[in-house]
Amino acid sequence: MDTSNMSILLENSSVRGMNVSTSHFPAAIKPLNLFIACFVSVSFLVGTTVNGLFLWVLGVKMKRTINTLWFLHLILIHLISSSYMPFFVAYILLGSHWAFGKALCKVLNFSSSLGMFTTVFLLTIVSLDRYLLTCHPIWSQHNRTISRAQKLITGTWLVSFALSAPYLFFRETQETTEGKIQCVNNYALSNNWEAVEMQAFRNHIHLVFFVVRVLLAFVIPLFIIAGCYYSIGWKMKKKKLTRTGKPFKVLTAAVASFFICWFPYHLSQASLVFQASEQMVKFLQLMSIIGVCLNFCFTPVLYLFVGEKFQQVFKTSVLALLQKGFADASIIPEGNINPSEEVHHCVS
Incomplete structure (x- = not known):
């Protein structure tokens, strides 16, 4: 894989060869693996329940606006990503043995990358x-339509599909000397991909895909989103606005959660590419597993x-809270909009 959820666990042997546990299969469940399996199981229950509820509220109970469309x-991505966690729970409890076949190995890996x-592309679009x-309300009023938003969303899915498609070819299953089946990346696209002469080529392809992934899925979106927030903050300071509404805070929480939760994953992949110590690799993989689960399952x-005030949450319906959080409104009150200043009042 190269992305998402527990696929990180499946990637241990794709760079360092097939040096897996020497214990006989089936192996006794280690305490750390049991903890991870329990954490992922709880994430699955929370993620499918909360995301499913939110999806129903957004899709059925709320008026369709551009913001609710985003x-x-x-939330649909979060629900899909949460739904296949039981496969990885089984993988962990079976001692890193993939029992679901090559096709599902490829599909889940592809789905993880797609998620x-x-x-990140949707969060970048929402920030823009x-x-x-905020900074160009008059332009937005005339050009911001649901049909254009739908086209952007369709384009986002297509681009993500194209970037994830290579992993349908790279992912393979391979039997180890211990009789286990591993679901790993065959970057060499060769039947003899463990041969010594293929190591340099395989590592080179892995490095290329790692750089592309970290740039497109982390670094570039981070700079774009940071620029948007800087401009919004500058505008708010200029207008002497110290308070922001719940929609802006919800977006801030979504963005912050993504980058905080996914940062350990990219560090984990870097540790594999650049041959970090075994202890560091294991620690970063554990942090990345926790981070990805938190992002997809607990962020909503x-x-x-x-x-909201903590006590108030339990006195208000989910529908009312989501309506406040996903309201389609500008941060700047309408009374503060001056059409003649629009081209000047934001930082480029």
Whole structure:
């Protein structure tokens, strides 16, 4: 794989060869593996329940607006990514043995990558949308339509699909000397991909895909989103606005959660590419597993609590809280919009 959820666990042997546990299969479940399996199981239950509820509210109970459209697809990605966690729980409990065949190995790996790319691209688009709403409200009023938003979302899915498609070819299953089946990346696309003469080529392809992934799924979106927030903050300071509404806080929580939760994953992949110590690799993989689960399964819970008093959350319906959080409104009050200043009042 190269992205998302527990696929990280499946990638241990794709760079360092097939040096897996020497214990006989089936192996006794180690305490750390049991903890990870329990954590992923809880993440699955929370993720499917919360994301499923939010998806129903956004899709059925709320009026369709551009903002609800963004988050409808974001929550859909979270739900899909949460739904296949039981496969990885089984993988862990079976002692790193993949029992579900090559086809599912490829599909889940592809889906994981698709989830990561689509999530970060959507968050970047939503941040740009919020920037335009705030800094160019007149332009947004005339050009911001649901049909254009739908086209952007369709384009996002297609681009993410294209970036994830190579992993349908790279992912393979391979039997180890211990009789286990591993689901790993065959970057050499060769039947003899463990041969010494293929190592340099395989590592080179792995490095290329790692750089592309970290740039497109982390670094570049981070700079774009940071620029949007800087411009919004500058505008708010200029207008002497010290308070922001719940929609902006929900977006901030979503963005912050993504980059905080996915940072250990990219560090983990870097540790594999650049041959870090075994202890460092294992630690970063554990952090990346926890981070990805938190992002897909627990972040949506923040949407209820952000911008609200803790006690008030339990006195308000989920529908009312989501309506406040996903309201399609500019951060700048309408009374503060001056059409003649629009081309000057934002930082480029």
